[in-house]
Amino acid sequence: VEGLLGVGHVGLLSANHLLRELDFEEVGKVYSPHFSEPFQPKDTPGVVYSEKGTAKLHYNELFYNPENDLFVYKGLYQGDYCEFFYKHANLMIGFCNDLGVGRVYTLGGLGTGSEVEEPNTRAIVTSEERVARIGPHAEIQRGKENRPGVTGLSGILIGMAEKNGIEGVSLQGETHGSYPDAKAAKTVLDSLCEIENIEIDLSGLDEKAEELEKKKAEFKRKMKAIRGRVRGRGGEERGDRRYVG
Numbered sequence: 001v002e003g004l005l006g007v008g009h010v011g012l013l014s015a016n017h018l019l020r021e022l023d024f025e026e027v028g029k030v031y032s033p034h035f036s037e038p039f040q041p042k043d044t045p046g047v048v049y050s051e052k053g054t055a056k057l058h059y060n061e062l063f064y065n066p067e068n069d070l071f072v073y074k075g076l077y078q079g080d081y082c083e084f085f086y087k088h089a090n091l092m093i094g095f096c097n098d099l100g101v102g103r104v105y106t107l108g109g110l111g112t113g114s115e116v117e118e119p120n121t122r123a124i125v126t127s128e129e130r131v132a133r134i135g136p137h138a139e140i141q142r143g144k145e146n147r148p149g150v151t152g153l154s155g156i157l158i159g160m161a162e163k164n165g166i167e168g169v170s171l172q173g174e175t176h177g178s179y180p181d182a183k184a185a186k187t188v189l190d191s192l193c194e195i196e197n198i199e200i201d202l203s204g205l206d207e208k209a210e211e212l213e214k215k216k217a218e219f220k221r222k223m224k225a226i227r228g229r230v231r232g233r234g235g236e237e238r239g240d241r242r243y244v245g
Contacts, residue, residue: 008109111177
């Protein structure tokens with residue numbers, strides 16, 4: 001199961017909740033010169049630091065849960081250009097081949113650009129045989145032939161899985177896309193757990209959703225105040241949009 005930072009932070013929130021609710025052991029870290037600061041211009045090198053003041057190189061983490069025979073790959077970093085996304089996916093699929101992994105799930109957000117009160121899970125599968133298994137738990141996303149569907153590592157991973165004889169499924173939670181969304185993470189994780197018969201408590205994501213809603217309301221309040229000050233100085237609406245893009 002891959003859950004990295006992406007649209008609505010859905011994949012990362014889902015992976016973090018899995019790690020909190022089940023007993024996982026860390027089995028490895030992935031380092032790369034292509035893991036640059038996620039909220040900075042690309043190709044920005046540096047280190048991350050903890051509350052204790054210790055600094056470390058950027059990395060993603062890999063965990064294993066023996067009870068469900070489940071690996072979880074989570075972190076903040078996907079890559080900085082197209083070629084590296086493929087190298088990154090090849091590395092992870094090579095790991096899956098070495099350990100006999102049978103299915104790869106990628107978790108993420110499907111940006112709608114609007115508020116979603118009750119998000120649904122959309123599923124993208126790599127074989128028609130999986131439609132009957134996944135369909136009762138997520139809406140199968142359909143589109144036009146040869147048009148892009150799932151971007152980033154979430155898409156490349158299931159594509160590379162299919163080329164290596166591994167089943168690939170991407171579970172995408174409907175979300176606005178501009179804010180961290182624990183509701184979307186909950187629906188994605190609920191679908192995953194139903195498909196794979198994993199039993200976990202999802203109520204913690206309800207608490208996280210309430211916390212994030214308060215932060216979002218505060219953010220919107222500040223942005224409204226900023227727009228008001230800009231308009232007061234003769235600012236145009238077009239200029240205001242820079243603050244919320």
